[in-house]
Amino acid sequence: MDENRTRNDERIDTAKSTLPAIETRITDFVRLGIVGLFAYWSLTLVAPFAIIAIWAAILTVALYPAYARLRLMLGGRGRLAALIITLLNLGIIIGPLAAIVFGSAEAAQVLFTRFKDGGITVPLPAESVRHWPLVGERLYASWVLASSNLDALIKQLEPSLLHVGSSAVGIIASIGIGLLSFVASVIVAGFLFQPGPRIGNVIMTFADRIAGQRGLGFVKMTTSTIRNVARGVIGVALIQTFLCAIVLHIFAVPLPGLIAFAVLILCIVQIGPAPVLLPLAIWGWSALDTGSALALTLLLVPIGLIDNIMKPILVARGLSTPMLVILIGVLGGTLSYGLIGLFLGPIVLSVFYDLLLVWLRAGSETQQQGPTA
Incomplete structure (x- = not known):
């Protein structure tokens, strides 16, 4: 009996001692749940502005050295330096867009006028078109109809044209929204230049609390x-676009704004300007005299090859990460996440590469210490 009482008392004492621990765990779970709920709500509130905030942060980091030099040249007037850089960035964005809009509107007006006056004529197709596989007969019939009665062909293709037009309007609308977001990011970045050092110190402190010296190294990387x-991607692209615009102006190429914008994109x-420069050279040999066409071709060749020389030098300068990892990050990020992946891709791959090296080195050091122990 005494032994049973003793065991029961021990069980009661054990249960009483475990109750505070269970209550503490439940309290911790409740606290984590409340914090997680507020974090989720905060993310849903901030999510519509996430792309703008990321772009603004990228622009601030990329352009801060230029801002610091300009502020020094202006005698320490940081607001004026930030305003000048913001206006220059807006000019770089809005200028080509305005040229594209006005150039496209002018070309559309000319095309509409010629179509209305019957000035658009389609030549008859060659007989060989009929023998093309799969689409030869239908293409030949539509081509003959276009050459004899273009209005009838347009009426026949009206449903398909409306569908393509609606899809094109949707694509243009999404591009327009993206450009407006980028313009907003440029404006937000203008307000981040002055508090940039303080924000950088906060980020460094947070990285130090999370991962110590390794976290600080990741922030610097x-x-x-x-x-x-x-410098290596955006800067070289702007140089190529500027040189291409000059060449287009010299040789009076039609739609220069649209062509220059296509080269920039x-x-x-990371596709390169060849899909635009090659048809441009072919157009030169068909529309210009021999000397002008040769000069146009000789000027377009270095514009198409300049990125192969400058980009590897500028992208890999000052980084311990191999150039191959950076380029894979640039290409993969752009293909997966669009323009913003151009920056996020190499950053993520660089951090992962550094973490992988640390893990491998730690494993090799453990293996070397094992036998000696």
């Missing part, structure tokens, strides 16, 4: 990667 990608997304 992220900063270097952003600036190198901005193709260079930024």
Whole structure:
């Protein structure tokens, strides 16, 4: 009996001692749940502005050295320096867009006038078109109809044209929203230049609390990667676009704003300007005299090749991450996440590469210490 009483008393004491621990755990879970709920609500509130905030942060980091030099030249007037850089960035964005809009409107007006006056004529197709596989007969019939009665062909294709037009309007609308977001990011970045050092100190403190010296190294590597990608990708793309615009102006190429903008986008997304420059050279040999066509071709060749020389030097300068990892990050990020992936891709891959090296080194050091122990 005494033994049973003793055991029961021990069980009661054990249950009483475990109750505070269970209550503490429940309290901790409730606290974590409340914090997680507020974090989720905060993310849902901030999510519509996430792209703008990320772009603003990238622009601030990339352009801060230029801001610091300009502020020094202006005698320490930081607000004026931030205003000048913001206006220059807006000019770089709005200028080509305005040229594209006005150039496209002018071309559309000319095309509409010629179509209304019957000035658009379609030549008859060659007989060989009929023998093309799969689409030869239908293409030949539509081509003949276009050459004899273009209005009838347009009425026949009206449903398909309306569907394509609606899809094109949707694409243009999404592009317009993206451009407006980027313009907003440029304006927000203008307000971040002055408090930039304080924000950087907060980020460094947070990284130090999370991962110590390794976290500080990741922050510095992220900063270097952003600036190198901005110089090596965006900077080289702007140089190629500027040189291409000059050549287009010299040779009076039609729609120069649209062509220059296409070169800029193709260079930024790492496709290169060749899909635009090659048809431009062919147009030169068909529309210009031999001397002008040769001069146009000789000027377009270095514009298309300049990125192969400058980009590897500028992107990899000052980074310990191999150039191959950076380029894979640039290409993969752009293909997966669009323009913003151009910066996020190399940053994520660089951090992962550094973490992988640390893990491998730690494993090799453990293996070397094992036998000696």
